[in-house]
Amino acid sequence: MKRWLWLALALCAPLAQADVATARRQVEAQQLGAAQATLEAHLARQPEDAEAQFLLARVLAWQGRTQAALARYRQLLQREPDNADYLLGQGQALLWVGRPRAALEVLERAARRAPDYAEVQQLMQQARAALTSPATTTAPALAEPPRRRHELELSTRRDWLDSGYDDWRSQRLDYASTQPEGLGWYAALLREQRFGEWDRGAELGGVLPLDANWTVQSEVGYQPSPHFLPQWHADLRLQRRLPAGFLGAASIRRTEYETTRVDRLALSGERYWNAWRASYTLNLTDVQNAGTPIGHDLALDYYYDNLSYAGLRLTVGEEEAVEEQRLITSDVRAIGLQGRHWLDGGWALTWEFGQHRQGDYYQRRWLQLGLRHAF
Template sequence: MIACRIALPMLLVLLSAQAPAQDLAAVQPRIDAGDYAGAEVLLRARLAQAPGDDEARFQLARVLAWQQRAAEAVPLYQDLLAREPGNADYLFGLAQAQLWSGERAGSQASVARLEGLAPAHPGLDGLRQQAAPQPPDAGALPQARGTAPGSREVGYTFRYDRLTQDLAAWRGDRIEVNGRDGDGRAWYAAAARERRFGLADTGVEAGIALPLAPRWALQLDGGGWPGSDFQPRWFGDVRLQHAFDSGTVLASSLRRTRYPEVTVDRLAVAVEQYWGDWRLGYTFNRTDVAGNRVSGHDVALDRYYGDRDAIGLRLTSGSEDALQGTDVVATAVRALAVQGRHGFADDWALHWGVGYVRQGAFYDRRWVQLGLRRAF
């Protein structure tokens, strides 16, 4: 009887001590299954029982960031680093969470610390690329920063162009899926339909951006419009870029576009400067249109005012290939556009844009576009 009285309390103590450990052991299967909310519940229960468990706090910071709640993860990483400043995984997690929550300057500072602490960290190269985001083209929409690893977006965009010279309006529809991985790789695939000059062309395109050596990235784009009347039959683009510590990015690209009757080659050299939540970019284009060599200039200014929000101004001047009826010719161009993206709710974002184009003496275009995207 005395032995039973002693053994029973000891058994209860052992069971109570093992319960938190069992909860923590159940976290990884939830993470592997993508059940981050379930993992969060278990981790918070563990920390309520064992507030000093830094491993549970580290895992909680990670699952919060993966649920697109990176701002909540930042103070957890900061607490962990206050106790263990030499932990490279904590510092990497902090830099990532700062980037995803829109704290660009803080993320860059954390990346610089990580480069000194652990230059061979397996995620460092990809994080460098994410910390210096690259919009795919000088005329493209400013892209949202802070995309979580494994996240995807699907979206639809409608565009309407009103032309002078009594020409019929242009209309376009585009459906796109894109994503970004945790190692810095990004990709997209799209299908589009354009209606111009009483004709309609349908095509597809896709692209991928790949981190190469530290601070180097390669971007490949291509697509085609089979049986097209005015759009290119196919195009291909190769872009190489290098990012510097100062926030400067240099890039060069080669693009070949094959229209039904002519081939257009373009060489582009670009420089970008990032500071805080701003980006300034300049691109010089040299284009060969059926033996005529022309040049153009693009200037872009972007303001990132949230992890999913941006607004940008585009100015274009010079000469480029343009449609005259269904023919492609070299013509002078002047263009101005304001474009942006604004996130709302949890997973939705609105894309918008307005602009004006003077296409030499052929026509002027005033255009507007509106799109909706959803993360999944």
């Protein structure tokens, strides 16, 4: 009897290995549905095969079935909670499903277990970048693309000015569409009131990941009959992901007013670590026939509950501004707080308030509130 049992086990082992090998060949041929069927049939016979479960979890994630993949990863990690490969796979699935904060927590666990695991370090940078720019995350070339995310926001803002100036008012309707390792785009309709006049305009932009590290972004804006806003602007930005959670970027922008032109070069650096993001931007501006102001922008953000965040903004240096229908350049000092809090059902509240001093011309305080929906 024992001899028959050993014979059966000896025959089953090669068959089990053949099933997994067949599934791997199907994955290489991008036959993900067939690979899933092969692995599920195999696991029905041998449910404890961790290698097959791990491959099935990845196949499910590659097909966009991230919730099913996450369930498989939870089962695997119950048995081996310190397995860096399982943690890496779970972190990737969380990133694709739009939960970069949770992904970062998992990947930090993997990094503590395997500090030299290059793929873990790379994915951690992607998760940190995705906290502010979801289009920068990366999916395997053989996978079907994860589900595209759309967001729509309606916001209103009011600025209170001193020195006898009328208050400003503005409303915006913003739309954004993002997808990991795919083209992202955004657009906005806006209207603003200053100095007793209303201006209306539109903006359109796109974000294209060139590879795992490089991203290019472009934006244009147009106001058909402006009183104080520019007639148009165009912006081009190139971003590079760097080691240790750093990002570097450079952008050029041209803004055309009725009476003058403004060119700006912006050089920025960002650092992501744990739940934090810090950035610095140097703005070098050339105002036609009016000098070359230099400004500095600093930001510090804290992320919680995935994409919810609260942040501090500081601006110092020189900046151009519109006073009635004249473009002026003066020293500026500004401080602001802003944030976005995601609620259940894909809804978020956005907020921003602060104070801005435009040299000796005026001081303004502002408050902006918005409602955002993801679908």
